[in-house]
Structure formats: C-alpha cells, structure tokens
Amino acid sequence: MSTRSESIDIAETDALAERSQSSAPWFFVGLALVLALGLATRFLEKNVPVWVDWGWVKSVEYPVYAIVLGLVGSGIVGVLGIREKVASAFRTEFFIKTGLVLLGASVQLHVIARAGALGVVQAVLLVSSVFFFTWWIGGKLKVGEKLRALLAASVSICGVSAAIAAAGAVRATKEQIAYTATLVILFALPSIFLLPWLAGLLGLSGPVAGAWIGGNIDTTAAVAAAGAIVGEEALQIAAIVKSAQNVLMGVVAVALTLYFALYVEKKGQDATKGASKALWERFPKFVLGFILASAVATWYVNAGGASAGISAANTLRAYFLILAFVSIGLEFRLTKLLAEGWRPIAVFGSATVFNLAIALLIASILFSNFQI
Template sequence: MGEPQKNIFTEDWVVVILGLGIVFLALLGVVIPKPSFSWQSASTLLDTTLATENLYRISQQFLLVFAVAIVGAFLLRKPIKPLLVVFPIVFIITVIALLFAGSEAIKTLNLEAVIFSLGIGLAISNLFSLPEWFKAALSTELYVKIGLVLLGTTVIFSDVLKAGSLGLIQALAVVLSVWYFSFWLCKKLKIDQEMAMMLSSAVSICGVSAAIATSGAIKGDPKKLSYVISLVLITAIPMMVCMPYLASWMGLSQEVTGAWLGGSIDTTGAVVASGSLVGEEALKISTIVKFSQNVLLGIAAFAISIYWTYTKSKSAEHAEKPTLKVIWERFPKFVIGFIFASILFSFFVPPAKIEAVKESLKSLQGLWFALAFTSIGLETNFKELFVHTNRKPMYAFLVAQFFNIIITLVIALILFR
C-alpha cells in the first residue's frame, strides 16, 4: 500500500477558505436570518423560541455549519463518517446551551452562552466515558478559528477611528504593558514559555480570541490552551459583575468606567454586559476600547509568530534558521482571514450591505464559538485543569489580571478624565 496522501491545505488555510466562504456567501445574498433564543417563561419559550419559524432559522444555520464542517474535514482529509454522527450531537448540545443563556433570568446574571457550552460539555465528558473516535471527530480549533475570521467583519476601522483615538492609545498602552508584565511574571515563576505566551496574550489583548490566536502562532498544546481559556472565563464573571459597582463606589465618570471595563475584562460579551450596567456612554467607550484591542489581535499574532520562530532557532540545537520562509510557514494563516474580512468590511463593502448581513454573520460567529466551547468541554477532563502542576500558571494569571485592572484604571484616568 502507498503512503497516505499529504494534505493540500493546512488547517489555517482551510479556515481562511471556509470563513471567507461564509462571508462571501452572505455578501452574495445567502443570508440566514438570526434565530432568537430569548425567552421569559415556558409559554414564551414555546410560542417564540420553539416556534416553527425560529426552528426553521436554527435548522438553516445547522445545515450551513454542518456543510462547512464536512467540507473542512474533506479538505483536511479527515474521516467524514464519525463527523456525521458527532457534529449533530455537538450542535444539539450547543443549542441547549444557547437556550439556557437566552433565559431572561440568566441574562440578569450576565452569563454568556459559551460558559454554558463549556459547562455542559465538561459535565458530559466527566460524568460519562466518551469513546476515542468521538473525541477524535471534534474539531475545536477549526470551529473557533472560523469564528475568529468572522469576527473580522465586526472590526470596522472607520468606526474605531471615528469614535476616538484615545481608545486606540489606551489599547496599545494596556496591551504592551500588561503583556510584558505577565510574560516577565511567568518567567520569574519558571512557567514554560508556551504557556506564558498564551497566558500573557489572554490577559492583555482580548481573552479567549487572543489565547487561540497565540496558540495558532506557536502551535501550542491544546490542553494548555484549554486551561488558559478556562481561567479567562472563570475570572471574567466576577470582574463583569463587580467592576461596575466598584466604579460607582469610587465615583468614576462613565467615560473612565467604560475605558476601564473595556481594557480590563477579557471577553467582548462580558465587556458589553458590564458596560450596560453603568450607562450608555460607558457602554460606548468600553466597546471602543475592546474593539481597539481586537484590531491589535492580528498584529500581535504576527509579532508573536516571528518572536517564537527566532526564540526556537536559538534554543534548539537543530532548529530551522528564522528565514522569511520559516517565518511564513509558522505564521498563523487564519489571521490573514481575520485581517482580510476586517479590511473588506471597513473599506469596500457598502454600509447598506453591511447592515443587511451583519446580524446573520454575527450570529454565525457566536455559533461557531459556542460549538468550539462545547467541543472543548467534551474533550477536557476537568480534574486536569486543577492538578498541582497547573497552580503556578493560575497564580500568574490572577496576579497579571490584578496588574491589568490597576494599570488600565491609571491609563483610563489619564486619558478620559
């Protein structure tokens, strides 16, 4: 028998193809209306969320993401038969998580859908023994990177610049100072460089998205990435709830509070939720600052991939020399999809067309992220997240997050007072 055929495309290039494929389908008119998962009581759940029209929208989304997942498996030469069983199960679990998050009672707690996706997945994987073929069919990184490409459609440079250069200045100052401090702290605690990279990016840039982008840039260990993501989600909840009240107690203006929240809280959804608790101006400023940090995501991933290539070339005896070819080979190609989508929607797509497709693409972006977090939960042993060897990264993350809160407040007071 001959040797197995080599993949024509790497996973990152497949992500670019699939993510931009979804974008261009929407621009060409294949727009799936956003389904609603909001409900107040059992009656409204049946009458609205589980109504025929809404179920039809959910089924349309399912057919699209299912088809994309199958095409992805085909391009990567992965077995398709297990995917035909596993993906619908992952989708059903994800929809259940979205329904939980859509409850008005849950919304008052400002809990995001990805928390329920991760939680349900973890519960299943730790209460039941899932077969290896099931876990092998999960494509966590593929799903989350497609979501990152779609995230690029929401990063509109003109909106960020129009809203204020102060947000960009703060984002740059926070990212540089917090990243360097976090990386220095990890080095002092003798945490391995791979974990230090992902942890520092998660704390300083934009949480989960930055951790995943960094993992892609350095070809990181999925278990370490899962651990960092868990830390981000666990700390985001108390910060999201407590910081608005702390800002009120300190007598901070809405502008300063918004800048503080946007620069400190790691996930975009949590920033929006916490900003909403303060007021309209705080919500606006917090969103600007967070979007400004999102803009830096592609630049940061590129810089990290170059740094990682040079570092490895010096530390390893037989490592490849950091030529332009090696740097290009190691560069996370999905970042190209993110930047391309952002430039496309920032400068080339008419505002009317953006208005027509943004809700659909935003909903699909959230769905891909939720599918990824369900997959993370299903392939993660919860006990592994808190073993003795993982305590130092947890301590480093908490200290770095505290530093992030303090330095961001100082910068916000200087720029927005």
C-alpha cells in the same frame, strides 16, 4: 536533537490531535450537538424573560446561556466517552472570527479608524508591559523558559492562538501548549461574568468597559461574550481593541523566534531570515474581513440601503457568536492542569491581576471621552 521542523511538527494542541482521530460522521454528530445547543441558547434567550419575572434572570444575556449549555454538553460528551470523536466540530476560532467579520457590518468605518488607533496604542502598552511582567514573575518562580514564553504570550496577547504561535517560535511541546490552553480557558470563563459585573460596579462607560475587556480577557471569543453582556457599544469597542491586540501577535512571535534563536539556542544570523514572511503568516486575516464588512456596510447605509439588510446581518452575527460561546464551554477540560504544579498557575494568576489593573488604567485614560 530534534530539528526545528520536527519540533514544530509535534507542537500541536491536543485538540488538533483529537481532531485527526475524528471521522466525517462523528464530525457531523459534533456539529449537530453545537447547533442543538445554539438553538437551545436562542430559545432560552427568547423565552426565559417571558417565563420568569425576576429582575436579574430577565437580564441574563445569551453568552451566559451559551457557555453554561456548552459546559453541560462538555460534561455529557466526557461521560459518554466520545469527546475525541466529536471535538472536530467545536470550532470556536472559526465561529468567533465569522461572527466578528459580521460584527464589522454594524460598526461605522470612522469608529474603527478612531477606536483602532487608540486600540493599537493600548495594545502596544499592554502587550509589552504584561508580557515582560509575566516573563519576570515566571523567572522568579523558576518556571522554564519555554513555558514562560507560552504563558507570557497567551496572557498578554490573545490566549490559545498566541500560545500556539509562541510554541512554534520557541519549540514548545504539545503538552505545554495544551496546559497553557487549559489555563487560558480556566481564567477566561469566570472573567466573562466578572468583568461586566465589575464594569457596572465601577460605573465604566460602554467604550471604557469594552476597551478594558478587550485588553484583558485572553481569548477573543470570551472577549466578545463579556462585551455582549455589557452591551452593544462595549462589544464593538472590545472587538476592535482585541483585534488590534491580535495584530501584535505576529510581532511578538517573530521577536520570540529571534530571541530563542540568537540568545537561548545561539544559532546566529540565520535566524533573522524569513521574519517578514512570518509576520504576514501570523497576521489575523479576519481583521481584514472585519474592516471590509464595515466599509461595505457604511457605504450601503450611506447609499440608502434597507435597514433590514443590516438587521439580518446582526442576527446572523449573533448566531455565530452563540456557536462560538457554546464551543468555548464544550472545549473546556480541567484534566491538564495537574501536570505542571502550582507555579505556572501562580504566574498566570499574577499576570492576570496585573493585566486587570493596568488595562483599567490605560482604557480609562484612552477611552474616557470616546463617543460612538
């Protein structure tokens, strides 16, 4: 039987394994590809509304161009057979977190405090209800406990990061992580376009739409993409709500570690050691950067600082978000989905629909009177 340390050692995503195969020159080839697609996104965003006079085409937002170009890029690197070599440059997590720290500069500190408090309430309600629903339906469909834990963590908290955190807790295999990561992206991609459209159809206000998107879409990058499509208010609230949800990842990971150690593997009281350390290790530190950026920018504006400074930070934020959205497209692969059959897909799909409904209800109640 493998030890806990050995199990964690193999609990890597395929993406991480691919990155270890990459050399520095290939990393720069991949980075050049990401930057080129980012520039192309910016070029299309600026020029398509000038070239084309159709209403809906004029209103296409930059996340759409970025993701579509990323998907095209993914197809090209797949055909060329260089995906494993260049994948080390597709750093969605780094790009989105840097972008979100910069987003903090355009959000007043009091907005973070008010929306963050509501976001924590929403996150606690959503994460607990969606996690246990996914766990329950996974059991009904006879999905194994480890994969159920990964599916429940990823759909209820924050996608791939939560799946990796849960994998460490329950000693899942790298195949199970890769499978869950593919499912997360498969569901997140259409949500980026579907939720803004539904929010418009339902006539949701910016804050409610943002809270709904933040509480619903699994990956943080996709949340930002959907929020940006709806508008600036929705983007700000979506980022705050998603950050609040990310913070709960540590709590769930520790709870899963204890549950598996005490009840599944029956290891006894030793399992409770190090829980507080694990909570800090899994705390999303970029949230601190987001709050600090907001505090600095709030002070800067109140002190009469030039608006050009905030404007420059907003433009640079858009650059990083574009690179994140391009990377989502570049990282997408469908090939892992055949491994586990239809049951986990049904579990994930059911959980997503449940999440969609309950997040709409909670966001409508909590954020209906919210003003930025």
